Each structure stands twice: as C-alpha cells, then as structure tokens.
Amino acid sequence: MKVTLNQTVISAEQGDITSWSGDCIVNAANTGLFGGGGVDGAIHRAGGPKIAEECALIRSRQGGCLPGEAVATGAGNLPFRAVIHTVGPIWKGGTAGEADILAKCYINSLALAAAISARSVAFPNISTGIYGFPKPLACSVALNAVAEYVSRLEQEDGFPERIDFICYEDDNARLYQEALTNMGKSV
Numbered sequence: 089m090k091v092t093l094n095q096t097v098i099s100a101e102q103g104d105i106t107s108w109s110g111d112c113i114v115n116a117a118n119t120g121l122f123g124g125g126g127v128d129g130a131i132h133r134a135g136g137p138k139i140a141e142e143c144a145l146i147r148s149r150q151g152g153c154l155p156g157e158a159v160a161t162g163a164g165n166l167p168f169r170a171v172i173h174t175v176g177p178i179w180k181g182g183t184a185g186e187a188d189i190l191a192k193c194y195i196n197s198l199a200l201a202a203a204i205s206a207r208s209v210a211f212p213n214i215s216t217g218i219y220g221f222p223k224p225l226a227c228s229v230a231l232n233a234v235a236e237y238v239s240r241l242e243q244e245d246g247f248p249e250r251i252d253f254i255c256y257e258d259d260n261a262r263l264y265q266e267a268l269t270n271m272g273k274s275v
C-alpha cells in the first residue's frame with residue numbers, strides 16, 4: 089500500500105528491515121546505544137561490530153541518546169548509507185508524554201536523514217516491541233508525525249522520495265495497510 093503526500097511516497101510492507109533496499113534505516117535503540125534485542129539486535133548482528141564502535145564514540149562524546157532524539161552512524165556491513173538510531177519511549181500507561189516522544193522519534197529521524205541527503209528512509213515500528221507501546225496508537229502517532237513532516241516541506245528542503253514502514257509482525261503490517269488505505273482516501 090502506497091500513499092503520495094506532497095512529493096513523498098509513504099508505504100508499508102511486512103519484512104525484516106535489514107533486507108530492505110534504500111539509503112538509510114532507522115533503529116529502535118536504547119539511551120546508551122548499547123545494542124540489545126529486537127530490531128536493534130538484528131541491525132547490529134547484520135551490520136557487524138563497526139556500528140557498535142561508532143555508537144561507543146557517540147556515547148563517549150554525548151553520553152548516548154535521549155528518548156525522542158536521533159543520532160546517525162554508518163551501516164557497517166549493511167548496504168545502507170547510514171543507520172539512524174532513535175530511542176522510543178517506554179510505555180508507562182500513556183500519561184508520561186509517550187505519544188509526543190514517539191512522534192519526535194519519527195520527526196528527528198527524518199530531519200537527520202534529510203541532513204545527510206537521504207532520498208529513502210525505512211522505519212521499524214518503534215517502541216512496539218520490548219518497550220510495550222500499544223500498536224494501534226503507535227501506528228497513528230507514526231503516520232501522523234510522518235505525514236505532518238512531509239506536508240510541511242518546501243521544494244528547497246529537498247524531499248525524501250520514499251518513506252517505508254517495515255513491519256516485522258503481521259498485526260503491525262495490517263494496522264499500517266489499513267491506516268494508509270484510509271489516508272489515501274483523504275488526500
């Protein structure tokens with residue numbers, strides 16, 4: 089399912105983000121940039137030790153990455169120009185600003201991708217695994233944040249041509265397909 093907003097094609101598909109083709113992928117990291125399980129583990133395993141070495145440099149320079157913020161490293165053995173590491177919120181019931189922090193993850197990752205002139209970006213479903221964010225709410229926060237970011241871009245900002253949501257789990261893939269179908273009807 090694809091929707092074109094402004095000049096960017098937004099799509100969702102099921103898959104493993106390490107097998108995606110494009111300029112840069114986003115990782116759902118932790119504040120220490122230590123690697124871990126889930127998509128973070130998959131990216132570090134596939135990318136090799138170079139990514140962890142670059143994360144250690146960022147850690148020594150700025151102590152890591154706060155929730156909602158994003159930092160970039162190279163992609164090690166993976167065929168991408170960069171990996172953007174963002175830290176999603178840990179779900180605490182919804183009253184701790186989790187939705188705003190999650191929206192910032194998407195916006196700051198896109199801003200960083202634009203800063204390195206990436207034409208295509210792939211996102212996993214940040215915070216919906218180990219961090220426990222409810223999937224339907226995470227889907228609407230993610231799509232609204234991305235749609236708002238893209239629709240505010242001016243020609244001279246340069247456009248990401250393609251933003252792909254790579255959903256590892258069936259239920260997330262279904263949520264995104266449905267939400268993009270509805271978004272397509274309203275543009």
Ligand code: AR6
Pocket residue numbers: 103104105106116117118122123124125126127128129130131176212213214215216217218219220221254255256257260
């Ligand atoms: N490709 C795409 N998505 C994936 C992949 C993959 N290869 N593997 C898992 N997912 P999670 P979080 C999905 O737990 O909730 C780590 O330990 C997964 O199904 O990876 O933000 C970090 O170091 C889910 O939908 O990230 C942090 O400590 C989504 O990716 C913590 O987990 C996010 O799940 C971050 O937790």
